[in-house]
Amino acid sequence: MLSHTTAKLLIVDDLPENLLALAALIHGDDREVHEAQSAEAALTLLLEHEFALAILDVQMPGMNGFELAELMRGTEKTRNIPIVFVSAAGREMNYAFKGYESGAVDFLHKPLDTQAVKSKVSVFVDLYRQRKVLDRQLQAIERSRQEQALLLDQLQVARGELEHAVRMRDDFMSIVAHEVRTPLNGLILETQLRKMHLARGNHAAFSPEKLKAMVERDERQINSLIRLIEDMLDVSRIRTGKLSLRPKAFDLGQLVRALVENFEAQATALGTHIELQACEALQGEWDEFRIEQVLANLLSNALRYGNRKPVRVRVFEQAGLAWVQVQDQGIGISAVNQQRIFQQFERVASQQSSAGLGLGLYISEQIVHAHGGRIQVQSEEGKGATFTLQLPLAGEIEQNDQLRATSA
Structure with a gap:
């Protein structure tokens, strides 16, 4: 994953030959070097790109390296870019101390030590690439957290719907039991009454008029059961899309x-x-x-x-x-x-x-x-x-x- 991350490097110096030499020194397949000959040109590049490291010459006409560093530290987009100062001034100028006060992470003196420069730049490039990997991992974790939160919300909704469906089922079964029991009880009582009359030989209870009334009561109870069953069947047909229409x-x-x-x-x-x-x-x-x-x-x-x-x-x-x-x-x-x-x-x-x-x-x-x-x-x-x-x-x-x- 680290090998897929390209690091952008910014070098700022007012002398083109210094830029050319430094660019040749720090270039690489996994790096992209941007050059600026003034602090103003560097600010434009800083606003356009995300840099892994900025190497600033201290002594430049107009805005010098220290002033540019202070501007960088005061801007949100460039605040965390590591800064390395380069100076041809003698060590007695105490520029290094001022550079660290300006937010630098390192200070190099000219003439540059080739191996030291390459090594230091490689360290900052690796740190940048590791930070980018970490950022992506954190973003992935945040996306995963959001997805889990969304899934949890969906599960809670599904749970609520399931609980509602269970309540509806229980209510339905209760209603069905009650409604079916009413006509069935009537039929059972009628049957028991007729069995009692037959057992006692009470054939007068089955006169044409009384028999007609019995049949009508039975028909009403049976029709009630049929109506309940048809309603349940219709609901099942509606839910499965199988209620046929014959216009x-x-x-x-x-x-x-x-x-x-x-x-x-x-x-x-x-x-x-x-x-x-x-x-x-x-x-x-x-x-x-x-x-x-x-x-x-x-x-x-x-x-x-x-x-x-x-x-x-x-x-x-x-x-x-x-x-x-x-x-x-x-x-x-x-x-x-x-x-x-x-x-x-x-x-x-x-x-x-x-x-x-x-x-x-x-x-x-x-x-x-x-x-x-x-x-x-x-x-x-x-x-x-x-x-x-x-x-x-x-x-x-x-x-x-x-x-x-x-x-x-």
Whole structure:
């Protein structure tokens, strides 16, 4: 590594023949010698280059060697350059003492001792090259420290994400266990009750009317389990980019009208109803099953959290988009919760029933985004909520990075 470092040497003397002789004496393949015939010319070179050593003649016209050395020591860039003075004056002039006071590391008298000059210059060149190697090592250590600090930050972020993922997994498993247990418990109790009736020979418990009621209860519990399983499967498909979309032409208004009719029985059971305030015929190319899934989720939520007040639905075209608005008059959603409800496993706490995994709106938003549309909510606490679905009428499905339509 040392052999790859070129050392620059500066020699300053007002006599060209002295410069020529000194340059020939100290030159080498690993050195680059720069010459100056005045202190002013030397200052220019000092500002342009990084020198391993400066050899200065003491007696020069204008600014002498001592004055140049003082300027060098007062400048940040040249402060640490080793200085060797050369003088033809006799030793009785006591120049050496003044030179050391000016910051010199050595003082040479003319005529120069060739071997001594070569040896001294070689020492300073080696010291310079060793210092450069050390500087590079220190820089490498600092880069390594910064990289380690960055890696540590990344590891801390990854740790936080992992801890969050673990909490989400634990919360998810807790929610799944709770939600699956409810329909299963119903089915188990029904089964045990029927076994008891059969064991006692109580065939009256299986009259057509009672049997019909049993089958309807079983169907509700089984449908609840199917819904939970489908939600979990949809999340898995979304994460792996395998949620397929099968667009085809259909009338969005007709789909909404049919859904409203299907939900009337549920609304009646809750003591309310659904008002279809506007329903334009809007033809487009979308995945009918997935859009129905989104709208069914919005209607179900509106009835669940609507305080048994009418739910209003509107279907219309605006700005080249198909709009579907579902408005309830229930508990409303705070600004903070509006940011959360489209995330996985998030549900708004309320006194109303909140069965489910908290995946409905997350899945709905991903489906709508895959269609190149968007879903929004406007709400205030205690003043109900309006969910708006917007779909491009052109029917071009824009895929995002995390959710891609794949062939069936």
